[in-house]
Amino acid sequence: MHSTALTVFFSMLFNLAQATIVKGRITNEQQIPLPYATIFIKGTTTGTTSNAAGQYQLDIPAGTYTLVCQYMGYRKLEKQVIITNTEQTLDFALQPVSMQIKEVVVKSGGEDPAYAIIRAAIKKRNFYRHQVNEYTCNDYIKGMFKLRDVPEKFFGKKLDKKDMGVDSSGQGVVFLSESMTRVDFQEPDNVKVEVLSARQSGGGFGFSFPAFIDLYDNNVTAVITQFNKRGYISPIAENALLYYKYQLEGTFQDDGKTVNKIKVMPRRKFEPLFSGYIFITDDDWRIHSADLLLTQDYQLEIMDTLRIRQIHVPVNNEVWRTKDQVITMSIKQFGFDMVGNFVNVYSNYDLHPNFQKKHFDNTIMRYDTAFDKKLLAYWDSIRPVPLEKEEVKDFRVKDSTAQAERDSARSSRTLDTLRKHQHPVKFTDFFWSGAKHNYYFQRDTGIYSHQLSMKGLIKQLGYNTVEGLVLNVEPELKLNLSRSQELKIMPYIRYGFSNTHLNAWTYLQWTQESRIHNRIGQNTWILGGGKRVSQFNHDNPISPLENEFYTLFLKENYMKLYENYFTTLQFTRRFENNSFLRLGVRYEDRMPLENTTDFVFFKNSNKQFLPNHPYELADIPFTRNQALVAELGFSFQPGQKFIELPDRKIAFGSKYPIFGVTYTKGIHGIAGSDADFDKWQFQIKDNMNLKLFGEFMYRVKLGGFLNDKHVDIPDYQHFNGNQTFYNINYLNSFQLAPYYRYSTTAPFYATANVEHHFNGLLTNKIPLLNRLKWNLVAGSNAFYVNQNNNYVEVFAGLENIFKLLRVDVIAGYQSKDATRIGVRVGFGGLFGGMVRQQNTPEP
Template sequence: MRKIYALIFFCFTTSLAFAQHLISGTIKDNNGQPIPFTSVYLKNTTTGTSANVDGKYEMKLKRGQQTISFRAVGYKQQDHIVNLDRDITLNITLASESYTLDNVNIRANAEDPAYEIIRKTIAQRKTHLEEVKAFSCDVYIKGVQRLKGAPKKFFGRDIQKTLELDTNRKGIIYLSESQSKFSFRRPNDVHEEMISSKVAGRNNAFSFNKASDLIINFYDNYLLENTLSSRGFISPIADNALFYYKYKLLGESTENGQLIHKIEVSPRRVNDPVFRGIIYIMDESWRIYNTDLYLTKQAGINFIDTLNINQQFTKVKDVYMPTGINFQFTGNVLGFKIAGYYLGVYSNYNVNPNFPKNLFTGEILKVTEMVNKKDSLYWVENRPIPLTADEKINYIKKDSVAKLKESKHYLDSLEKDNNKFSIGKLILRGYSQNDRYDKHSLSFDPVWRAIFYNTVEGLAIKYGVTYRQEYENRRFYSIRPEVRYGFANQKLTGSITGNYFYDPLKRASYGGSFGNGIFDLNNLGSMTPLGNTINSLLYEKNFPKYYYKDFVSLYTTRELATGLQANLSADYSHNKALANNSTFKFFDAKDREFTSNNPFVPEAEVPLFPDYSSLSVTASLTYTIGQKYITRPDGKFYTESKYPKITLLYKKGLNNVLGSDVDYDFVKAEIFEDRIGLGLWGHTSFLVGVGKFLNNAKMYYPDFKHFSGNISTIFPPNLRKFQYLDFYQFSTKEQYFEAHLEHNFAGFFMNKIPLLRKLKLEELVGGGYLSSPEKRNYKEFYFGIQRLVLRASYGFAYDGAKKINQGFRISYGF
């Protein structure tokens, strides 16, 4: 019995020792206004939280005496000793920080003392950047996006109903929270495991929050490259910062025994890619203590108008780590006025972690099956930042509506309205018959895109319907029948294509197609049907050339290892050369006639090749160096790699198998890299490829290695595409070498021209090179300007040393 009493007493005293109590309250300034996002931490620790946007905070702590620090940028830190033997309310009033210049002598015409402080900080920049070799911590991220105003309708849709806004078309359009365990090892190893995730109105969704996205390190020279701008932004303490920034010492104060310098930073030139605002530097160690910096349109940001970055650092052993990071933004896009923030609270740092051996792989974020299954009680107990009144309403309203939307009755009523047929919809946008409850759809192509003209078929129509059935975790299969008919050649063709995406984690699928059809002689394509229709009917130019084939194709693809994708395919076809059957045009150009369908004999309809059969097998491996990815229950999601992508391919034409008439062996190697960041100088992309037919005993033109050419003024951009190369003349059955290089200066020069900088134009230069037995030493160079998805350029093409072409090119990336 005594043992039982002793056990009861032990359990009771242990529960008292580990009991937690809630401390909560509101943090305001001397004028009674709430101070948003104030840091609330146990003194001299990284255990803490943040106030919400209304200044309200709450934190659970062990019973007993505790010292709590309240800290906000621009306010004097306050420490409060509390004795937690019950839940308590502690409201705080923070006084504005008074930064004085009492100890600073500023002489007339002398350099501001801030410059010497910044020089010392720059001298220590690399040391502070690299002093923490590794760390782990807990991260809570909250993201809120609001509409402050919107048009009544957008593309015919009622915005208030679509986005579930109030009558003034205002409200929260995105609200999410997540908790993660974050690990980092220098130089760039990252691993994050999401513990919980919640998204308002999306009960089965995963938050887009990622701790590594919020970490912004002002000890780096350049920040936010290829995100809000094509080039990066210069840190106020970058090695070359003195060339771009002006500094002003606003004052000094003492916090936690440390002398803190408050320094205003501003651009030397209004439109330089730099920050504005305040940076707080610690004396003697020359570390960053706080940042309150922002970017504006003048700095060259896209999509938003302003971005404010607020950071607070806390001492962890002998270093300082960020404990609060807040990104606040505003913008106006197509009449939609947006505002919001992403807040990261970093706690429980370990700056000397002992990581498991295989923690750091290509996986930067792991999201498990149960992450989004936490109930409301869990969040009440574990949410470190209290919700505001409208956030509570948003969760309740959107989660209730989400459950309603999952019901068959609701989805049936919704689809009844959405699935209404109209001729206008079918012609312009296509028509879809959706069943969201059973997760399948039937989509009919837009009619206007199905009608075209070419000289082989005359007026033609190519029309398809796609059926898609979805399953859990993004698995799906699709089936697409397609028919094509030419009124001039009176030829009806058709095919069926199927695809099954069966393993999202391995990016695995298989599929195939069979039927017959009319295809471009260049398997990389030449002109779009619409582009060729316009050129043929208006200008009497029929650039694309076609052939007919009956075919069966099978393929499979699967990831073998991180960043390594394998593809295997087999193709059987019976091929026939075609001739023109129509000479119709709207305008008869007196100095021009349609050419034949043989690109090598434009004056006569001579068959390019005899009828023949072909069976080929293709195997390829594509490896992305340093590939990073996110793992979720619904798939594996690659992020952009900083390193090149390498492709190896082997293709075999099989002779005397199933009547095949071809015999060849082709190998190819390519290396490709997109958007190599070069700081203020923009970014570079390149592609280099080499290939050879090891055996070309029996081949016909469709089996040749073709190149992506262009002879149109307007075309869709592609780094692989030569801008002045003929579509067909230089295809080879021997060997080749090709290279493409393009550099985007991201406004480096245009930004310095007052009348042009507001247009945010980006300068670009580029070129291509091709060498093969058919075309030795072909070169082209171009230069131009770009704005988002539109670009205009002017270039020159050379055959050896001889200039063979020049002209304007306009491209679009819709």
């Protein structure tokens, strides 16, 4: 350790009890505040950062120190200070650096001297990327978002500005948090974060994960991958010269080092690139600081702008690390105007921590048991960045309001208020929007509620050729039980006006949080029974709405149904590591159904409705039968990482695929069951982010029947076909295949669904598509049973259309039919990718 650092270290150790605050204001010569300037004790990384108003404060033990103030584009200023037990004020007025243009020999072709500097920095990039094998440091993180404007309505619904935490003009802080963490790192990619303290205004965990933005990486992740899954190309990446132009703005001296200010300019729009400035030191060619900007012209999503500012300082004579990092962002979408920032102040670097052998495990983030119990005096003593006036007010007001709500949560007055101000149920709600009523009650730990709800009757109307017009009545009672338990009672009443069949059944779902060997998981029990209507394929490959459209408008009845009296019992255990165990048994007394109506909106004598029996399986009879079926399934993802809270762990994800295995048994003879079969299935699936090269997704299944002595159509292996224009069940369907043509009881089958999302890799070079940010997606779906029963389709399409839609063109090669070409529309892209298939398998 450097001698100066040792002196400071021992001074701080022996004078800890006499720490005194030094505070002040950092401005330029015109007294204009310099936000987020860096202040630190010379010879150490102990320091702070000024806030947006240029104010700083620093807790320093008694002694004599030299404080260094540094701001990008200004000359570094040092001041000596003698610390006693009296609070001191020390202001800094910084002067702009005196930029000088180097005398250089201009090469033929007029190459700017910045290119030679960048080439030298690129050669040293990998060395600095791996220079430090391991280290620890402290990181103070402050995050804040505030709204500057809010629309009066959003999607036709009037917004309550008070509930949003803003004033009548639509302005106010909507998120504010701060935390102090300890970061442990070890090559190549081991990270562990210890959250020592954290708070969020109004309560909550806040944001405590350090935003590591390493410009020595070839591919830079800017905060989170959702802003751009491809990442961004660093200005000193191995191939950076292909993407950037550079210009040397000048040089200046800093502690005897020559620092080059280089302007970074993207060569082309619509590539994932930065613009701005990077400062590189002469001779050792390391990053001194950076001020870089991302915009929507360079594949930034969601936000309009994101600016990254970093200051690097020496930890010792050889190593520099990031001292301060400020990320500012702005968003203007749908009438909302929001700005925010995240300030990271790194300090107390230790480059020789000597970690124990098993220090790095599957826990990447751990919250101290008292992380949220710190008093205001604690925060005032450790906070390196002074809060701004609006932040002080936001913490005070929202924390006081939250405390008052907690204090009153047990009062009868609060209970009466909740009951009184509940939105009244209108008669019209039962027909369209749905009705909901909460029943509030009190326990020792606070106020809770049961909820009774029902979906709107008009929205629950359906139509099919078997039942005709269908009325579904779906109430639900949700009971909040003690000890993290919930009971749902879900009755269903269904009446078909054409076949005059009344079906009624009920599910009871009990969910309980439980511990096994001090590991928290969730148990879910489902008990159901009654008389219902089911699709032959229990994966429900076509939704009622799709079927209604095709039936009424196009005279094509794809949904195939049967009736059944049933009883089911299912148990699911979600383990702490996100593994799932599923056990279930189901008994069905199955009855065939026939078409009873041929009503359509548009008459078409050239078309006839198909029978309700799957026409592809016309040679396989379906008569009344009974089936007792048991199922055992397990899925897991090895290598899970965890966030550890004081009372539980939360699975964070893994770089490995998800594996699953299922065994299904048709039990013969019990309760008259005709079923007699054994079926197995193994699957593996994964999403692989290849950064600049896009995202690759796949799902592979293997399975078959070990025994098929008696298998009725509902128990066949069905492949999820799709004969409509709409598809959303990607990676689990075949976009042009008929629904039941390839159903089988073969001893072996294999399926593969793969798709690659280019995320702008190719379309960013195509005019108009690059401006619209419509991205290419391509892939293939296939299954194989035998030489006479196989199918493969290839597709290519565009996604992120209006951030929501996806359109594919597919060619399907079918062993039992001619080649087909088709188009499918679904959801895909920034927001569309969040939409999931709603047609879930029946319990």
